[in-house]
Amino acid sequence: MDCFIGIDLGSTTTKAVVMDQNFQVLGRGITNSRSNYDVAAEVAKQEALLNTRFHLFRQSLSSVSALDGQLDDFLDQLVRDFRLEQFLEQLADLERTCISNATADRFGGDTEALHEALGEVFRRLTIEAPDQFAPGAQRKSDFFRDIAGSRYLAVGEAVAGESGLSFDYVLNVYDRSIIDVENRISEETLSDKLMRALDRTFVAFDDLSAASHAVRAPVRAVLDTVLAETYVIGTGYGRARLPFSKEHIRSEILCHGLGAHVMYPDTATVLDIGGQDTKAIQIDGSGIVENFQMNDRCAAGCGRYLGYIADEMNLGLHELGPLALRSTRKVRINSTCTVFAGAELRDRLSLGEAREDILAGLHRAIILRAISILSRSGGIRDQFTFTGGVANNGAAVKALKQLIKENYGDLTINIDPDSIYTGALGAATFARRATDGDGDEGPATTTEH
Amino acid sequence: MNKAATTAKTAPKVGPDVIKEPSMLKQKAMIDANFKLLATANEEGRKVSSTFVPGNLNELQMCFDLNCNFPEINALQNGMRKKSGRLIMEAERNGQSEDVCTYVKSDLGMIMQGNIGPTGDKLPDPDVLLLSYTGCFTFMKWFELVREKYDCETIMLHVPYQADGKITQNMRDYVVKQLKEEVIPTLERVSGVKFDIDRLRQYMVESAKAEDDLVWILQSAKNTPSPIDAFFGGVYYIGPIFTAFRGTEAATEYYRTLRGEIEQRLANGQGPVTPEGNFGKERFRLVVEGTPNYTNFREFWKMFYDEGAVVVASTYTKVGGVYDFGFRHDPDNPIESLADYCLGCYTNLSLPARIRMLTSYMEDYQADGLLVNSVKSCNSFSAGQLLMLREIEKRTGKPGAFIETDLVDPRYFSAANVKNRLESYFQMLEQKNATQAA
Amino acid sequence: MPLQETQQETLKETVENIVDRCQALFDDLDFTVVKEWKAANPGGKAIGFLPIYVPREIIHAAGMLPVGILGGGDQLEVIHGDAYYQSYICRIPRSTIELGLTGRLDSLDGMLFPSICDVIRNLSGMWQLLFKDKYVKYFDVPQTYRDDIAGTFYIHELQTLREDLAELAGREITDDDLRRSIAVYNENRATIEELYRLRAGLPWQAPTSELYLLLRAGMVLPVEEHTQLLRDYMVATSVEERPRRDNCRVVVNGVFCEQPPLGLIKSLEMAGCYVVDDDFLLVTRWLLDDVPTDGDPLDNLSKAFLHHSAATSAKYEPDKANKGRFLIDQVRNSGAEGVIFAAPSFCDPALLDRPMLQDALSRDDIPYTAFKYAENTGQLQAIREQAGTFADSIKLWSA
Known part of the structure; x- marks a missing residue:
């Protein structure tokens, strides 16, 4: 089947989205970005294609009566x-x-x-x-x-x-x-590994042994389906280092704009806070970018800043948000400069201020930077879509919602749990559109997996 | 992975063989000659002045047979030759803050390291520091700092700021009086040459001729396709008239030659000349506000012409004089016109006036967008640019882009960052244009 | 005025009362006291001004209240201001814009932007664009000093300001109005000098954190009231025994525009440095002598500016030999043992001037130390340590 793939090569993670002819998302994949960008892109793509297979497994196994009532458990086990x-x-x-x-x-x-x-x-x-x-x-x-x-x-x-x-x-x-x-890509075929995994799964679901054939046949059929990479588009900060020709590359601004539009068609303003940069994007009713601004030369207030703070406090990145949400007192942090933030942090801790209050202040400081970048791009319009890794941080979201309410009033704020895939989704959509001949993209060629 | 996608993009290299036209060769010869002249000035007893580009009094200085040294030009030339980084660090090691203007630090670093100029020729000790305080506060500190190193006179020519968008008679009188009663007598004393106003008039006749041609050249960009790039190319076009050549026959000749070349390009329907030859298809027309980056000048330019982006108007080409709204040096009122020249330089204009100017450029030159190159070094340019951008976007309905670099500090040029933004911007313009066309 | 009489009048005013009042004025980013003044003076106008110097006499003579605007300090959360500035530009313009955009400066009818540097100069244009209904003036001062050239220019600028304000006030500003205002400000300047002399002599009796708050009060209070406040303070502190510390004596230089946080000022004293002279709020001490109250008032103001005004980074020093002289005189006259250069990050005038001033001090064997701050510097530990080390080294040096 024809697959349209978007790959977003970010500074910390690389994401891929697989889409079918009808613009339906089939699979998503993510991996850590690493020194070798080609491998990161390839791994993310393989993950997304794998995810696509599981999507197809689910479709074809849903009609297997032996799995009635335990399809989800079965597939979860298979994934594991x-x-x-x-x-x-x-x-x-x-x-x-x-x-x-x-x-x-x-x-x-x-x-x-x-x-x-x-x-x-x-x-x-x-x-x-x-x-x-x-x-x-x-x-x-x-x-x-x-x-x-x-x-x-x-x-x-x-x-x-x-x-x-x-x-x-x-x-x-x-x-x-x-x-x-x-940085090495597996040489073994997906099928072999998957069939071995299936053997393990049957051990876990020993009551299904009688239905073994009924389950294995459709899985086999899916594995035999060729997933053609009909068109691939790369984006993200590392896109220039992808081994793609120019017509297969789109800026992350265009991709994030379109991706946010695909997720929430009424989006007018997009904010993306990633590891290395913060982007504010204004789009029209069709997801076309009208204006954008990125953080200036100073990368203060990006996701990386939170990572730095987590290290400084000896916490996991994912622990920051929940801890900050427990804050009871407002503390204002003035340095979004990563160089000074550590010192300010230690100063305040030594003054006896509570860790959660300081953390809440830090989250607000980051969001304030984002607000100023949004303001440079033309402000916040209804609807507003927040994407990127930091969108999964509850304390950041809380600070953002509060500041939007104070400065722009009541707006619809969209945050998708899968928002980390926004750029890849936009890229996949561009890939799908390219084959309609409404772009200036080159002819599609096909390789098979 | 499919074939189209794996056509590896080889890193483009800026070739060493730069295409040169006669005007370029001529300019190079002129600038080299001036450096040679400066190199031997002290030994041969010729008097030297150091002065700044905005508000420079070149015609007047020639009346006193002064050889003219421009610290800003030395700094930018050192930037283009990749020498500025180490000079800046030298100045910082000697107590200059990392926060301040890198033109100043490049100059101070060069003086500390023996004052060998960008071409490798020794620069002379100045006999006079002519401090034209025009449009830039830092100039004042710059010459106070340089003055510490030399035992020579410093002349302050204080040019008031056009805060309300106009030159008042009070401002003009103040500058004229300074010229007549302080600048000229001091230059007479330093040079030993008596001031001759007719000589000044004669130089101004030449200035005005060259200025006419310069304006024609810059305005040729109103054509589609534009035969010039008014920022990257423009930097070269302003070279002679912004420096030691305004008022000389050599400059008049240079601009006549250049104009002839551009007339030819126009007749042929050609775009600008780039370091790699002729410009391809014109895809985007931009107005640029702000200064260039000199440490990565050609790499920066390439990011534009590779994408078919041509700059049709820029404000940087107005820092040493705004001529396109009618001002000319006037042989009949030489001192007054020097005053008006100084008062009228671009960075001496108020923010509302700069916005009006850029808005008119956007319209008159049919630009697709405005690009602001904001440099860390120059607060005179940079402070307020984000509001300017917003205001001009509002007035023209055209999207702007904002990038940050520096004049001559290589630490402030992140090629990947700049390219990322420019690409995103060009793709946005393309997408918008495609949507509008559809 | 005989001391006895003054004491009786103000016995109920304690240092604590006065300082608390000044602190409240300092903390009030809504400029309530300006609104109150306007309510009490129907039709009265208030004119804001930025550092370093404007001739407040002219504003006063128009019956208006001059209001010093010194940024937002470390208690203002800047939400909008950062959208207007790149990261390499100092803090004061962003917090000032924040004050404006959040309506905190609505009580001001106009703003004056002195020629400090390119950032503040450009801020005047931004103000024209952002606050179209307000009177905005870039106040250009001469950088040359001949009466017949610079003086003529400057008097003309003063006259323009006078006419603009007269129009705003709806009444003429007479020469006599100006002369009276000059006298009122002469008195204020003299009282401030008295306070500075008191501090230089007995720095524990007039700690700099208090002196600073007193000066800041002068940025929002009517000048007559401010002069009285200063006098009350001097009386109150003279009858209190205050703890004396074994601190060294320093001059602070570079703090003329963007203000250090109050905590920083306090930190210097806690770290062992008595500040005995400084360049805080130069507008209050810019003119060094009394301005004559007879003759042409604008001519007098001009001559005072050209020939009897303070030196600072934003002002051209025509004579190389005099570079740093003013600072060295401050050190000598106040009996200071060293200089602390405190400059706001990205402050071009202060940072470019600093190496020249340091060289001048070195030639005179005056020790110094230097650091940068921002108006919202959140951590002071490093500065405390540096000032403490400097104080220790001075003590070792003089031992």
Whole structure:
């Protein structure tokens, strides 16, 4: 089937959206942006195509009576099992890479002990892996680097301690290896991995063993469906580094404008706060951009600022918003400058001000910056759509709503939980439109997966 | 991944072989000659003045046989030759704040490192610092700082600000009196040459001729396609008349030659000349407010001509004199016209006047949009530009764009950032144009 | 005035009362006191002005209230102002615009923008665009000093201001009006000098944080009332025993436009530095001598400006040899032991002037230290530490 794909190469994450002929979103994928932009784009796209397969599984399995009442559970389990298979594959790659990097010229007489320790570390990681993907298991994120990294540190430290080997050695090997592993694309086909995952799922759903064929056949059929990449459009801050020709690239401004319009057709003003920049976009009734402004040279007040604050307070990025929402007292933070914010933070903590109050002040400070960029672009008009990673932060949203109410009155404010995909959605829409011949895009060509 | 998408975009390189027309070669020869003249001035006993571009009194200085050194030109030339970064850091190591104007710091750094000019020729010690305080507060501090290094006279020519959008008789009288009673007597004393007003008149005859041609050249951009780029190309066109050549026959000749070339381009229906040859299809017509960036001048320009964007009018080409609304140096009233010239330079105009000027450019030159290049160094230009942008958007209905760079500090030019914004802007204009056409 | 009599009049005024009142005026970003003055003076107009200097005598002579506008300080949340300025421009214009856009300056009938720098100069044009119904004037002052050239120009500018304000007031401003106003301001300046001398002599009796609040009160109160307030303060503090600290004595330079937060001023004293002279609110001390109250008042104001006014970064120094002289005299006359250069971030005049002033101090063996601030600087720890270290080093030096 024809697929139209948008890829948004952001500074922290890369997102992809797959759309069908009828502008229906089939799948979404996300991965962490990394040193190799091509790989980030490819991984995000593969994730979105995978997500598309699951979308298609759901469609075709919905008519399988054996799954009545447990289709959701079954698919959720299948996703987990697939992730586990993926994880194990990359873990094996990481082990091979670590071993090959643990060479005698670097580690001298400790090399052999290091190899043994690595073998033990990976043995334990492999054994515990299914627990990571068990139902209800909490993972910090779904990116290999994050899951493997945190577990490797914990297990590696234990093994090093037991064997009397320097933990630094174990760490050093990992640091050398992870980037290579992260930047390699799996050579195994999706089908093989998925069929293995399906085997695992059937173990979990042993009552379905009789219906095995009824389930496997439609899954197989979906896997045999060719997902043609009919047209791909890239966007985002890193778009210039995508190996795409010019007609396959759109600015993130156009894509965010159109993406917000597709999500909420009455959108007039869009605010996107991402990791590196803040964008304020004014669009017309068809999603055409009329004006935009981005943060000035000073990147203060972007998502990265929150990351910096989280580090400074020794908190996870996702903990900031909920903590700030517990604030009971208004504290004004004057520095949105990342350089000074840390110092101001420490100053205020030492004065005995409450952490949640300071955090609430910081969120307001960021949103104030956004308000000024919005103002430069022409203000806030009805409806207003807020997108980007920071749109998932409750404290930021609260501050924004309050400031909009105070300065622009009651407006409809749209925030989609999937707003992180706005740019990719716009790009996919451009890709779909390109084949209608209403753009100046080149002829579509097709490759098959 | 499909084939069309994987056609790798190879990083375009700005080739070393720049296309040159006769006028360009002529200009280069003129500027080089002036640097040579300056290099030998001290030894050969010729007197030297240092002065600023806006409100410069070139015709008057020539009456005293002064060789003229322009610190701003040295700074920008050092910027273009990638030398300014290290000079600025030198000045900062010696106590200048990172917050202040980088033209000043580039100049001070150069003086500290032996005052070797951008062309590698030694620059002379000045005999007089002629401080034309026109449109820029920092000029005053600049020459106070430079004065610390030299034992020479400093002349302050205070040019009042046109706050209400007009030159009052009081302002004119004040400048005229300063010229007659302070500037001229001091220059006579420094140079040992007696002032001859007829000589001044004669220079002004030449000034006015060149000014006529300059105006014609800048206004040729009203044509579609425009035969010139009035910002990146314009920077070169203003070179002689904004500096040591206004009032010389060489300048008159230069502008006549240049005009001839542009007449030819116009007749051929050609666009501007770029460093990589002829301009392609004209896709966007822009008005630019603000100064150029000099450290990455050609890289910056390329971001425009690669996209078919031509600048049809700019305010930077008015910093050393606003001629397109009728002002000319006047041989019949030489001192008064010097005063009016100084008072009329672009950065001496009020914000409402600047907005009116830009709005008229947007309309008269049929521009698709306004681009503001806001530079960290120059508050005279930059403070208020965001309001100007908003106001002009409102008056013309055309969208503006805002980018930030610096004059000569390479630390303030982020190519990826600027390109990202420009691309987004051009794509927005394209999308709008396509929608309007549909 | 005999001391006894004054004391009796004002016995009930304590330092605390007076300072509290000044603090309340300082904190009030809505300029309630200006509204009250207008309510009490029907038809009266209020004219705002930015730092460094405007001839308030002319405003006063028109029966109007001059109101000093010094930005929003660290208590104003800037919501709109940042939309107008790039990150490399100082804070005072954004908070001033914020004050304007939020209606806090509605009680002002006009605004004067002195020629401090390009940012404030351009702000005058922004004001023309944003507040079309208000009187707006860029007040250009000469940077050359000959009476027959600069004086003629300046008197003409003063005359224009006089005519503009007369039109706004709906009545003529006579020479006698001007002479009376000059006398009133002479008295105010003399009283402020007295306060400065008191502080230089006994800095613990007139802490700079209090002196600063007293000067700020003068930005919004009618001048006559302000002069009385200053006198009351001096009387009140002279009868109170106040704790003396072993601080060093410094001159603060560079604070003439965007204001440091009050916390910063207090921090200097807490860190061990008594400020014994400064360039806060120069408008109150710009003219160094009494302006004659006979003869042509505009000519007198002009001559005072050209020949007897303070030196600051925004003013051209024609004689290289005199660069830094004024500051060195401040150090000598106040018995200071060093100079603290405090400049607002991105303040071109202060920051470009600083190296020259530092060189002049070095030639005279006067120690100095330097830092930057913003009107909303939120963290003062680093500044406290720097000032403390400076104070310690001075003590070591003089020991």
